[in-house]
Amino acid sequence: MxxxxxxxxxxxxxxxxxxxxxxxxxxxxxxxxxxxxxxxxxxxxxxxxxxxxxxxxxxxxxxxxxxxxxxxxxxxxxSLRLCKNYAKQECSGCQDLHLCKYFVYGNCRYGKGRKECRFSHNIQSEHNSPLLRECTLHELHEEDLFLLLLQNDPSLLPEVCSHYNKGSGLFGACTFKERCTKVHICQHFVQDDCIFGAKCKRLHSVDEYSRRMLEERGLSSDIILDLPYLYQNVYHLNSHGxxxxxxxxxxERPLSQAEEKSEICIHFIRRNCRFQEQCKRVHFNLPYKWEVYEGDGWRDLRGMEEIERAYCDPKNAHSPGSKPVDFLSMTRVSDPVRRLSTASSVTKPAHYILTTQWLWYYKGDHENWIEYGRPDDKQRVTSVTSRDLEEAFLTDNTAEVTVIKGNRHYFISFQDMYQRNPKHNTKRRVRRRPRFVSISEVESKVAQSSSPHKHPSTYAY
CATH class of the missing domain: 1.10.10 (Arc Repressor Mutant, subunit A)
Structure with a gap:
């Protein structure tokens, strides 16, 4: 080429x-x-x-x-950056973006129906558009562009505190302590080489003091949540030639590896898989399976039912326990985690049991999560249901879907899992989580499916 x-x-x-x-x-x-x-x-x-x-x-x-x-x-x-002189209104023309820094942070208090911000919120402005086109970034979603800027423009994020990473105690050797304007986080975690994992004395996430400082700087809660990963990316970009x-x-080695088994066999759960060891699907006794990769292979996680129960609640970003699973990054400490499941319920006839029913939620106004197709606190209902979104997602997991609620139109992006209001330029997080099925419910359904009066096609592959 x-x-x-x-x-x-x-x-x-x-x-x-x-x-x-x-x-x-x-x-x-x-x-x-x-x-x-x-x-x-x-x-x-x-x-x-x-x-x-x-x-x-x-x-x-x-x-x-x-x-x-x-x-x-x-x-x-x-290579794009925000113009440093634009905020001082001293730039007459340059090769950097003219944008409100707080708009990039996702937390500008202007431009949301109140007093208009004096700095640009338009990434396609007369100044910005040619720069984005030159870098072939003109079709990128705003949120994707902002993340790209955050991990590449050194002026946007505060540094990791080097003094915190020395000495001992809650604040290490940092004399500013809770008033520090740098982020207190484990440098070895940022470098992706911390050997202590969950037992590390240094923080692997943003604590309340750093969170308060970051919020005062204008960073949104979504960016603060992702900050540890952004710092890892910044480190890799700066330090790894x-x-x-x-x-x-x-x-030289092939990238197109043979696909691993990733779907659980619903017929094995009902104890009637005729393919046995030749089956192309995973044989397990539950319709979900949580595994962690520990260096030499995938191993079952303990307390699988409790992890699944937590995962099925859309408000949870972590499982319970001393070594929680991070549901957003699908890791435990620094080890990769995966969840195997049976086929999505929308791909099988209604009489098939123990398929996985995926439910779709958007974040409400009061930190609550509302399922699509269900009424919100004002009894408004979206034009699409969980089933509609699941069918669309399985057809094309990078698509955008139009949603109507009341008199407003929204767009759901499967690629970044946000619902956007194009009129007001606001967004809400979207999550896809399964309906919880307990072990006792599985056993009860298996017992019922063993009845000789069941529909014969229930057992067909």
Whole structure:
């Protein structure tokens, strides 16, 4: 391939995927996502990620879950920055974006129906549009562009406090303590090499003091939640040069690995799978299975029912316990976690039991989560239901769906899981979670399905 410019659509799509996954992603995962839409060879994909300035290739020392070899993380890059002189109203023309910093932070108190902000909230303005086009970022969602800026523009995020990472005690050697204007977080966690995990004395998330400081700087709660991952990306972008020899050796192996079994066999749960060990699906006694990758393979997580119960509640970002599962990043400490399940209920006839019923929620006005198709606190109902969204999602998991509630139109983006109001430029988080099924409910349904009077096609593959 002579130039990656002919693959601009692939580059744009890969950038969108990275931004919707907190700015970085395992190489093999990114390849699979891109391959779902574009028929692109391994050779061309490698050429793009190695040569395109949009991507930074970070070689990891730890083994990957798929190959048992050292792997790569791809981090999204951009040379674009916010203009420092624009806020001082001293810039007459430059190659940096003219945007309100607090708009990028997602928390500008102006421009939401009250007093108009004196700084631009328009990424497609006469000044900004040519810059975005030049960097082929003009089709990127606002939120994706802002994440890209946050992890690339050093002026937007405060530094990690080096003094906190020295000494002992709650604030380390930081003499400013709770008044510190830098973030108190474990530097080794940021560098992705903390050996202590959950037992580390340093923070691996943003505490109340740093949160208060960040909120005073104008950062939204969504960005603060993702901040530990953004700092990891910033570190990788600043500190990891390309290891040419190791990347070359990695690029020689196929990216299109054989797909692992990922769907649980509903017939095995009912004890009547006729394929037995030749079955293409996972044999397990529940319609869900939680696993953690611990360096040499996937292992079952203990307390699976309690993890599932927590996951099914859309308000939860973590499972209970001393080593909780992070449902947003699907990790436990720093180990990858995955959830296997039976087929989605919308893909099977209604009489099939123990399929997975996925429910779709949007965040309400009072930190509550409302299922699509159900009335909110003002008895307003959306035009689409969980089933409608699930069918659309399985058809195209990068699509946008129009939703009407009352007199307002919204757009749901599956790619970044937000519902947007285009008129007021506001957004709400969207979550897809399964309906909870207890072990006792599974046992009861299995017993009922053993009745000789059941519909015969229930047992057909």
């Amino acid at each position: 002579s130039s990656y410019s002919s693959y601009s659509r692939v580059i744009h799509h890969a950038t969108s995927i990275l931004c919707s996954h907190k700015g970085s992603m395992d190489l093999a995962q990114l390849h699979r996502k891109v391959f779902q839409r574009f028929d692109i060879s391994d050779e061309d994909f490698w050429y793009i990620v190695k040569k395109c300035p949009r991507f930074a290739v970070v070689v990891r020392n730890e083994q990957t879950a798929e190959t048992g070899e050292a792997g790569c993380t791809i981090v999204a890059k951009t 390309l290891d040419r020899e190791r990347i070359a050796s990695l690029s």
